[in-house]
Amino acid sequence: MVSPSLLLSAPSASDGELQVPASTAPSGLCQVLLGRLSGGEHSTEARGGVRWAAGMVKASFRLVSLLSASLATSGCLLYGARSWDPSDFGAVRIGRAVLTTAVVTCDYLVTLRNVPPDAEEYPAIKSQPSDVFAHFEETPLGAASLAQVHRAVLHDGRTVAVKVQHPKVRQQSARDIRIMEVLLRAVKKVFPQFEFMWLVEEAKKNLPRELDFLNEARNAEKMTAMVRRFPFLRIPKIHWDVSTERVLVMEYVEGGQANDRQYMERNRIDVNQVSRALGQLYSEMIFVHGFVHCDPHPGNVLVRQSEGGSGPELILLDHGLYQELTDHFRLNYCRLWQALLAADMRGIRTYSQRLGAGDLYPLFACMLTARSWDSVNRGIDRGAASAEEVTEIRSNAAAYLPQISQLLSSVPRQMLLLLKTNDLLRGIETALHSSAGASSFLSMSRCCVRALARNTVKSTQSARTSISPVTEVSSGQSGLSPHVDTGLTSLWIMTQSYQLPPASSLWIMTQCYQLPPASSQGLLLLFLG
Known part of the structure; x- marks a missing residue:
């Protein structure tokens, strides 16, 4: 050619x-x-x-x-003529490394060529990491489109990771979004069925958040407080005194990438435990708290053996992109997953339509589960996807592209990042070849039940005096702690709402609230008495 x-x-x-x-x-x-x-x-x-x-x-x-x-x-x-710069060609991500090197070299020569190295103003012009760090490695550990990470040592001897934002990324990002918007509008005119303008809207909303490293630091601390009950999770601590909007200094933690099976085999890390831990963590984020880390690609989820050798430890990095779910969305999403796990076709249709899927609810269910519609009907917990099913899904993805585009434009914006998160997590599980699917479904089911029970308790507290089995306990006559009191209320509500026998409800409560055996037995006696 x-x-x-x-x-x-x-x-x-x-x-x-x-x-x-x-x-x-x-x-x-x-x-x-x-x-x-x-x-x-x-x-x-x-x-x-x-x-x-x-x-x-x-x-x-x-x-x-x-x-x-x-x-x-x-x-x-x-x-515009005033803002034109050679690095603007980075909008198409071609030759970014070469152009960045050229621009940095040009800026350095233009700024310092007339200033002798021994002049007094030279240190003021040239940034000095030694003012903050005893040692700073100029070669980055890793680089991405927005920032790069260096290892450094503070003057007190602590090793830290320093995330530094690229100098012109803010201006460049704004231009990238404008170019994306122009191109998508042009394509929309040629192909009216092309429904991807939401990409621009999401980029305009999320990119400024990702560029604010102090917002990332706040997200990291908020997530640390939310999931502190998980001993396997590690989130690096933030050094607030030396962090800014463009420079984030955090605790340095080493580990292998979450999809590196060979690393786990060398370090005797059980891949099934890693997969189960990821499932527990993200089920807790999505269904219980509604505060979701939406960029779990393998470089942001590290794994290492815990200090005591009791199991793997997950290290969650890059907290710039989070999705906060409204209670309405979160609870409908819980009910939808309960219906998917139970192969409840009526529930799948009802809650998919509540989430904006409309008549495309079968396609929506397949996208959420990454399974065929036949598997959804049989039950996605009955077994893993076969090679034939994977081939069918891939071939149908291209055939249903217009419907997928229409569906993505109609569901709530909160769903878009969740779909991305689901795909990234599935990619990790696929790379690990883990067999923890059943336990992951169990974790999801537990979190769904917990989230719905908490919501029911919260919504019925104003009418608790009318609930006869709970009246004596809630009035304080029993002397129970508020934790067991709330557990008893939830136990009664689950038994009534889901028509479960007391023993099954009690088992769910002990798993969700992690009650000791004595409290669980006492709870059952109070309930039955």
Whole structure:
């Protein structure tokens, strides 16, 4: 295939014939036509065909040149002459590393070339990490589109990780969003069924949050307080005294990536325990608290063996992107997953439609579970997806692209990041080849029951005096602690609402509230008495 750049730079002949560089000799039909033309053995029809083909190629070149000029002009008008910078080409993420190096070098030379190194103003112009750190490694541990992370040592000897935002990322990000919006609007006009304008809306909402590192630090501390009951979770501590909106200093913690099965085998880490821990953690975030870390790619979830060797320890990083779920959304999402786990078709339809899926609720259920509709009908906890089912899902994804686009534009915006989170977690489980699917479903079910029971207790506290089995306990005559009092209320509500026998409800309560055996037995006696 002829390279467009070579064709555009090819010299044109004075007699109007098409000139093709020898190093880029055409193949196929063009080669046959040009071969006949050069040999002189061709008919009038062949000459006409060759002229037509050459004309089409020239017209294509003119069209490509016109489009290139139009795009370049529109880019200059969009950016403005005053804000134009070579690094603006990073909008298409091509040559970012080279351009960033060039810009940094240019800034350094322009700023410091007239300042002698021994001048007094030189230290003020050139930033000095030694003012904050006893040692700072200039080579980053990792880099992404928004920031890069360095290892450093504070003056008190503590090793820290320093997350530094790229210098021009704020301006560049705003321009990227404008370009994305222009391109999506153009595509929307050509393809009216293309429903992805929500991408721009989500980027406008979430990107400023990710660029504020102090917001990331607050999210990290909030999550630490929420899930402190999980001994397997580690969130690096924040050093507030040396952190800013663009520089985040945190505790340095090492570990292997959550999808690195070989690392876990070398360190004797059980991949099934890792998978179960991830399931417990994210079920707690989504169903109970409604505060969800939405970027769990393998680089943000590290794993290491705990100090006592009792099991794996998860290290959760990068807390810039979180989704806060409203109670209405969270509870309907709980009920939907309960219906999915129970293969309750009526419930799946009802709660999917409450979440905006409409008549596309079968597709919505398949997207949530990453299973076929037949598997959803049978029950997704009956077994893992077979190779045939995976092939079916992949082939149907392309066939149902317009419906998927319509569905994504109609569901609440809270759902979009949850779908992304689900896919990332499934990717980790797939890479680990774990067999913890049943325990993950059990964790989800427990968290759903807990979340719904808590909500029911909260909504019925104003009418608790009318609930006869709980009246004596709630009045304080029993002398029970508030924890057991609330547990008894939840136990009664679950028995009435879900029509469960007391023994089953008691088991669920002991698992959800982690009551000791003595309290559980006393709770059952009070309930039955």
